[in-house]
Amino acid sequence: MHEEKKAHGFSRRGMIRAAPFVPLAAISAAAPAAESAFSPSQLRLIEALVDRLIPSDESGPGARECGVAVYIGRSFGGALSGEKTAFTAGLAATDALARGRHGAAFAELDAAKKDELLTSMENNEAAGFAPDSRTFFNRVRQLTLEGMFGDPFYGGNRGFAGWDLIRYPGPRMAVSADDQKLREPIKPLRTSAHGGRHGG
Amino acid sequence: MAVRMKPVDVAVIGLGGAGGVAVLPLARAGLKIAALEAGTWIDPRSFRPDEIHNNVRGWPSSVQKANREVPTVRRSPASPTLPRAAVHPMMNAVGGTTLHYWAQSWRLNPWDFQPLTKARERYGPGAIPVGSTLEDWPLTYDELEPYYDLVEREIGVSGKAGNVQGTLDPKGNVYEGPRQREYPMPPLRSTGFTEHMAQAAKQLAWKPFRPPAAINSEEYQGRPACVFHGYCSRGGCHISAKNSTAVTTIPEALKTKNLTVFDRAHVTRIATGADGRVTGVHYLRNGTEHFQPARVVLLGSYTYENTRLLLLSQSKAWPRGLSNNHGQVGKHYFGHWVSYGAGGVLGLFPFDLNVWYGTPAQGMVVDEWADDNYDHTGLGFIGGSNLHVFNEMHPIQAAGMDTFGRAPAWGSRWKAFVRENAARWNAAHIQTSSFPYEDNFLDLDPAVRDPLGDPVCRITCGPKENELRAVEFAQKKMEQWYLAAGAIQVVRRPMSPPGVSTHAYGGTRMGDNAGTNVVNRWGFSHEAPNLGVLGASVMGTSGARNPTLTVQALSWRTAEHLVKNWKSIAA
Numbered sequence: 001m002h003e004e005k006k007a008h009g010f011s012r013r014g015m016i017r018a019a020p021f022v023p024l025a026a027i028s029a030a031a032p033a034a035e036s037a038f039s040p041s042q043l044r045l046i047e048a049l050v051d052r053l054i055p056s057d058e059s060g061p062g063a064r065e066c067g068v069a070v071y072i073g074r075s076f077g078g079a080l081s082g083e084k085t086a087f088t089a090g091l092a093a094t095d096a097l098a099r100g101r102h103g104a105a106f107a108e109l110d111a112a113k114k115d116e117l118l119t120s121m122e123n124n125e126a127a128g129f130a131p132d133s134r135t136f137f138n139r140v141r142q143l144t145l146e147g148m149f150g151d152p153f154y155g156g157n158r159g160f161a162g163w164d165l166i167r168y169p170g171p172r173m174a175v176s177a178d179d180q181k182l183r184e185p186i187k188p189l190r191t192s193a194h195g196g197r198h199g200g
Numbered sequence: 201m202a203v204r205m206k207p208v209d210v211a212v213i214g215l216g217g218a219g220g221v222a223v224l225p226l227a228r229a230g231l232k233i234a235a236l237e238a239g240t241w242i243d244p245r246s247f248r249p250d251e252i253h254n255n256v257r258g259w260p261s262s263v264q265k266a267n268r269e270v271p272t273v274r275r276s277p278a279s280p281t282l283p284r285a286a287v288h289p290m291m292n293a294v295g296g297t298t299l300h301y302w303a304q305s306w307r308l309n310p311w312d313f314q315p316l317t318k319a320r321e322r323y324g325p326g327a328i329p330v331g332s333t334l335e336d337w338p339l340t341y342d343e344l345e346p347y348y349d350l351v352e353r354e355i356g357v358s359g360k361a362g363n364v365q366g367t368l369d370p371k372g373n374v375y376e377g378p379r380q381r382e383y384p385m386p387p388l389r390s391t392g393f394t395e396h397m398a399q400a401a402k403q404l405a406w407k408p409f410r411p412p413a414a415i416n417s418e419e420y421q422g423r424p425a426c427v428f429h430g431y432c433s434r435g436g437c438h439i440s441a442k443n444s445t446a447v448t449t450i451p452e453a454l455k456t457k458n459l460t461v462f463d464r465a466h467v468t469r470i471a472t473g474a475d476g477r478v479t480g481v482h483y484l485r486n487g488t489e490h491f492q493p494a495r496v497v498l499l500g501s502y503t504y505e506n507t508r509l510l511l512l513s514q515s516k517a518w519p520r521g522l523s524n525n526h527g528q529v530g531k532h533y534f535g536h537w538v539s540y541g542a543g544g545v546l547g548l549f550p551f552d553l554n555v556w557y558g559t560p561a562q563g564m565v566v567d568e569w570a571d572d573n574y575d576h577t578g579l580g581f582i583g584g585s586n587l588h589v590f591n592e593m594h595p596i597q598a599a600g601m602d603t604f605g606r607a608p609a610w611g612s613r614w615k616a617f618v619r620e621n622a623a624r625w626n627a628a629h630i631q632t633s634s635f636p637y638e639d640n641f642l643d644l645d646p647a648v649r650d651p652l653g654d655p656v657c658r659i660t661c662g663p664k665e666n667e668l669r670a671v672e673f674a675q676k677k678m679e680q681w682y683l684a685a686g687a688i689q690v691v692r693r694p695m696s697p698p699g700v701s702t703h704a705y706g707g708t709r710m711g712d713n714a715g716t717n718v719v720n721r722w723g724f725s726h727e728a729p730n731l732g733v734l735g736a737s738v739m740g741t742s743g744a745r746n747p748t749l750t751v752q753a754l755s756w757r758t759a760e761h762l763v764k765n766w767k768s769i770a771a
Contacts, residue, residue, distance in 0.1 A: 053610040059619050079257050115611070122609070141610060142600075149595040150252040165615070166622035168556060168595040171249035174427040175557040180591065182392030183551045193250040 036073025037084055041105075045091055046072055048107035050144045052114050061161045063148050071147030071156030090136035093128040094121070153194040160190045202482065202489040208234040208460075209770070210762070211481045211494035213467050213509070216296020218734035219500030220445025221351065221752045222759040227453035229763040234492050236465040236483050238265040238501075239292030241446070242299060247436035251594040254300070254435040264292040265466055269650045271504045271657040273699045276639065281658075282699065284648070289702045290502050294463060295446025297502075297702065298748065299436045302560040303414040303443065305357045306745035307348045307753075309571040310341035310377040312633070315741055318572060319582045327582050329666035333532050333636045337740055338712045338721035341377040347753035347760075349380055355448040355752070356420040358385035359412030373409050375567040385417045388426065393553045393626075394564040397589050400685035406566045411588065413561030414443040414749075423447060430592050432559035465490070468652065469513045470497055470731070476517035477771070478731045484652075495770040496762060499708075500734035500755070504657040504700075507533070507642045507707035507737065510718075512654055523708075523725040528718050530643050532636035532706040533659070535698025536742045537667045539585075539630040543695035545675050547682035548604050552623040556598075558591030560629070565589075569677050570744040571633065581666045583633025585674030586744040587681060589626060598622040604689050628678045632670045634698075634705070634742040640664075642707045663697045671695050703736070703747055710738040710754075723758030730769055732758050 036043060047069040056062035063069075076084045094117070098106040102113050109117070118137065120126045126133035147156030149163065151171075157163065163170060169179075170189040179186050210226055212219045215237035226233050242260060253259050266288040273282045290297045311318050314336045319327045328334060351357075361382045362372030387410035390398070394410070401408035415432075416425045426441040440447040453459040466484040471491070473479050480493040499506055507530045511521035521529055539545065567573060570584040599618050602625070603609065607617035645658035672694075679690045698704075711717030714726035719738055725731040734755045736747045743750075762769055 054615055055612050057612045057615065059612070059615045062615075118610070145596050145600050146252060146256055149599045150256070151250050153250070154252055162599070163595055165619050166595060166599055167552065168598065168623075171429065171431070172557075173249070173429055175429055177389060177391075180391035180393075180428070180554060180557055182396050182554060184392070184554065185552065186554070193248050193253075 035077050036070065037076035037081070038073050042088070042091055043069055043073060044107045045095060045105070048114065049094070049118070049140055050147070052111065052118055053141055053144045054148055060165050061159070063144050065158065066148055066161050067156045067158040068144050068147030071150065071154050072143050074155045075143070086130070087139070090129060090139070093133070093136070096128050097121075097126050151192050151194065153192045160188075163188070163190070202491045205234065205490055205492045207493040207495075208232045209494065210234075210496045210498060211236060211492050212498045212500055213470075213481060214238075214296065214499070214501035214505075215294050215445070215450065215461060216500065216502070217298040217445060217748050218751050218755045219498065220295060220298070220450045221355070222498055222500060222734055222755040223453040223459050224354065224449040225756055225759040225763060227456040227458040230458060231763070231766070233453075233459045234494065235459060235461045236467050236481060236492065237292065237294055237461060237463050238466050239294060239296070240463045241294045242436065244436060244438050244440055247438045249429050249431040249435070251431070251596050254431060255433070255594060256596065258287050258434070260291060260293065264288065266290055266292050266502070266505070269505070269508075269656050271659050271700050272645045272648050273659045273661065275660075275662045275697065277660060285700045289700060293446070294450060294461060295444040298414075298444035299446060300434045301702070301748065302433060302746070304561050304746040305352070305359070305412045305414040305749040306743075307376060307379075308341065308743040308745065308750050309375065311572045312741050312743035313337040313339065313341050313344075315582065315633075315635075322572065323576060323582070327576075329582065329635055329637070329664065331637050331639065332666075333638055333716070335711050335713070335716065335740055338710060344750070344753050344757070345377065345380065347757045348749065351749060351752045351756055353384050354452075355414050355443045355445070356385060356416060356423075357383055357412050357414050357443070357749070358387050358417035359383040360387045360410060362409065370407050371409065373567050374407060375570065375573045383412065385420055388413055388415060388417050388559070388562040390564070391555070391558060391562065391591055393555050393591065394562070394589065397564045397681070397685055400681060401564070401566050403684050404680065406568045408564050408566050411561060411563055411565045413559070415559060415561055416441045416443065421448075426559065428558045428562065430557035430559070431594070433592055467501070467509065468654070470499070470509060470522055472513070472515050472517055472522060472728065474517060476728055478522075478728055496730045496732065498732040498734055498758070503533075503704035503707055503735060503737040504642065504659075506733060506735055508644065508657045510708070511644050523718055523727045523731060525727050526715055528709070528716060530641050530707050532709040532740065533642045533661070534634050534636050534640055534705050534742070535659070535661055535701035536703030536705070536747075537632040537634045537671055537695065537698060538701075538703060539628075539632065539671050539675060539695045541627055543693050544630065545628045545678040545682070545693075546602050546604070546691050547626045547628070547685070547687035548621060548689040549624045549626070549686060550688050553626055554623070555591045555593045555626065560590040560592050562592075563588050563590030566681070569674055579669065579673065581669040581673070583635070583666070583670055584744055585630050585632040585670060585677075587674065587678050588629040588631070590629065601625050602691060604691060626682070628682070630671070630674050630678055631744050631746070632667060632674055633744050634667055635664075636706050636709070636740065637664060659700065661697050661699070703742065705736045705739045705742055705747070708733045708737040709740050711740065722761040723754060724761070724769065730771065732762065734758060
């Protein structure tokens with residue numbers, strides 16, 4: 001295995017250094033935090049961002065409809081709490097950018113203006129971000145993928161729409177040779193790895 | 201005052217892939233062993249088919265001791281330190297990273313043990329990479345073969361032999377060194393995708409075969425066969441069909457009652473006497489200092505921590521660090537040049553590959569371009585690459601695909617692209633022979649410290665012409681393979697030099713010359729005779745394949761040597 005996760009600009013290190021020793025069993029048993037870490041206005045901004053990254057269209061429901069903002073809010077209330085300050089600063093910088101260029105909060109703009117701002121963030125041409133706008137854009141994009149295509153247990157991928165979109169047939173505890181044939185679609189199994197139907 | 205533990209014959213630091221094997225021959229011989237492991241026992245029922253749990257959040261590695269000691273990386277002594285990795289790629293646990301690894305259990309090629317002699321013979325002295333500190337290993341493939349054979353049976357490896365005592369079988373790897381017998385289990389079953397790739401390889405006149413794996417293809421020693429559920433990479437096995445040392449050699453050693461496992465034991469120093477001999481191990485457990493006296497210490501943490509612990513263990517007898525009077529600790533370090541993912545070769549196909557399930561070792565490989573299996577005249581490099589395609593794809597990973605220049609990275613056009621193609625791409629795994637160099641090394645970082653205030657390990661590892669050329673050559677072969685299999689597009693991404701790696705070698709290299717090697721041919725220190733070192737830190741070359749089985753064969757051999765020479769080593 002060879003992935004080398006690079007630090008993404010948000011100080012995971014600070015969190016890790018400060019973390020007390022936690023027994024593994026406690027981590028394993030921990031359910032995701034039920035509450036969002038963000039205020040209603042922050043959540044509205046997150047919804048507006050993820051809605052442009054994966055819009056609702058003829059391909060199916062988008063990130064907003066699939067609960068991606070719920071996934072992100074819960075993540076920062078739990079596993080990503082050490083990164084929350086940096087992420088919140090990125091949200092504030094996004095709104096500051098929107099107000100500076102178009103005189104309104106990001107969520108209030110029309111789709112074309114939102115896309116224009118996202119494009120300049122992606123191209124690292126937007127000021128006011130630490131360390132830079134591309135880092136924040138990439139973080140939002142990665143979290144959007146996680147919420148859209150991760151297990152619904154964590155609050156996103158509502159109705160398994162993310163898995164339906166890419167034809168992922170779902171986790172199952174045993175896989176036969178027939179389930180591993182080239183070209184042949186497998187009947188999807190729509191359950192969470194944590195049991196039950198989540199995200200409905 | 202430290203808690204003084206009852207003296208033992210052998211203290212083993214780290215109970216992972218290496219230490220977890222070494223304890224078995226020691227325990228069977230009746231030696232009393234204290235194993236000091238920074239992690240805990242992990243309940244197999246806590247492993248889940250959940251990408252966020254295993255891969256995104258890195259459970260359980262993310263809460264480990266190792267994660268607070270992630271090494272720093274720079275490309276040369278004059279270069280700035282790169283952004284530090286957020287997560288250590290290895291984990292602390294009883295069984296270590298063998299709990300969640302890909303379990304590819306390769307023997308090295310005979311060439312990998314004698315590259316200096318063999319390359320000079322075939323291509324002349326100019327073939328040796330400039331600036332390299334390459335040496336032949338102090339042992340040959342044939343000397344290690346009995347230990348490969350033994351470990352394959354003790355832990356359980358599935359595979360198909362290609363060379364049994366000189367008789368070749370093209371269903372296996374005809375380029376491998378001679379084996380005394382067949383694998384203990386047949387190879388993992390192939391899939392629609394791997395069979396398709398095998399047919400394409402045959403069209404190219406290559407000889408594809410299924411790679412060996414420490415994963416049960418059938419019931420083995422009371423543990424069930426793999427169910428191919430597709431969450432093996434960075435996920436532990438909930439049915440113990442993956443043969444980590446936690447379910448194989450460690451339980452066997454515990455049966456003898458000669459092994460005591462101390463989990464959550466955070467080793468801080470190796471203790472020595474005025475004569476320089478090792479006397480035991482200092483560790484923290486539950487916030488309390490402990491001292492474990494031992495007549496022999498086997499250091500079996502990971503490559504980075506092996507070097508760090510030796511350098512930190514300074515004393516009057518060892519002013520530069522334990523076993524470092526020749527200044528060789530940390531030298532001859534190299535990461536494996538593994539071309540995969542963002543620095544690898546990707547293929548896009550016009551049909552669904554259905555690689556969601558299975559495990560990476562359930563793959564198809566070719567060795568035509570590995571080691572010295574082809575004529576390198578005029579190529580400008582020595583060594584070669586194993587080309588590997590495989591199963592197991594997770595949904596976030598699939599949707600996070602490279603868009604092959606055909607779509608933007610977000611929005612409706614992106615969504616339509618992944619709808620069509622997320623099930624239709626594949627990333628090859630290419631491992632290339634990697635070598636040690638004068639200016640690639642490990643030392644202690646002068647600025648970055650762990651929570652105890654000790655410096656972390658610092659990696660200095662820059663680009664090398666030999667490896668860059670070898671990787672490019674292999675990537676072109678891989679492109680050829682994907683195109684032969686019907687890929688509509690292939691991208692090749694140039695590879696950066698390895699950083700913090702799961703395939704990290706050297707730092708305590710094994711060799712007969714005490715001036716250039718830390719341990720002797722048996723794995724014991726040239727300078728501190730009752731200190732042994734286990735792990736890929738003793739290896740002087742990587743070969744073109746995963747290190748674990750070689751590490752385990754060497755660990756068994758070091759432990760057996762200790763048993764046979766107990767009186768002289770323990771003095």
